[in-house]
Amino acid sequence: MNPPLVVPSPGIQPEIAVAAIPDDERVWVPQAKDVWFRPLLLNTVTGGWCNLLRVRKSGVLHRHRHPMIVVGYVVRGQWRYLEHDWVATEGSFVYEPPGETHTLVVPDDCPEMITFFSIAGAMIYLDAEGRQIGYEDVFSKIDMCRKHYVEVGLGTTYVDQFVR
Numbered sequence: 001m002n003p004p005l006v007v008p009s010p011g012i013q014p015e016i017a018v019a020a021i022p023d024d025e026r027v028w029v030p031q032a033k034d035v036w037f038r039p040l041l042l043n044t045v046t047g048g049w050c051n052l053l054r055v056r057k058s059g060v061l062h063r064h065r066h067p068m069i070v071v072g073y074v075v076r077g078q079w080r081y082l083e084h085d086w087v088a089t090e091g092s093f094v095y096e097p098p099g100e101t102h103t104l105v106v107p108d109d110c111p112e113m114i115t116f117f118s119i120a121g122a123m124i125y126l127d128a129e130g131r132q133i134g135y136e137d138v139f140s141k142i143d144m145c146r147k148h149y150v151e152v153g154l155g156t157t158y159v160d161q162f163v164r
């Protein structure tokens, strides 16, 4: 008996293969003061995204909660969470469990950190008392990218290459 054939499927989504750190500075989307993200995959099917997060000059990524899994890999520099006592250094892998709330800070002596994050679901931004003050999901990330890329002259469809 012959083994079953595994045949190519019509209509699958195209792959993505890009230089993660872009040559064009405009590809970085401003997120907060001294914080940017570079979209790599904006996944509207499973609801999540992959990006590089870049922080310069001891920037802070505001306190937030993850309802779903996040994994990360530190490409450059280092950072820590105010809520934990470990430091993520260059080459570190990080797992953030669903339900985790934290505030990412980069130390004063680190001029730049870049970390790859794969984020499922959403990010829910909280104030000091735990009240929700912001929300991000793949659709709001796409909106942020589209607005920024129009502003910097890359055009309204530039972000589409990262959307699946």
Ligand SMILES: [Fe+2]
Binding pocket: 064, 066, 070, 096, 102
């Ligand atoms: Fe986080």
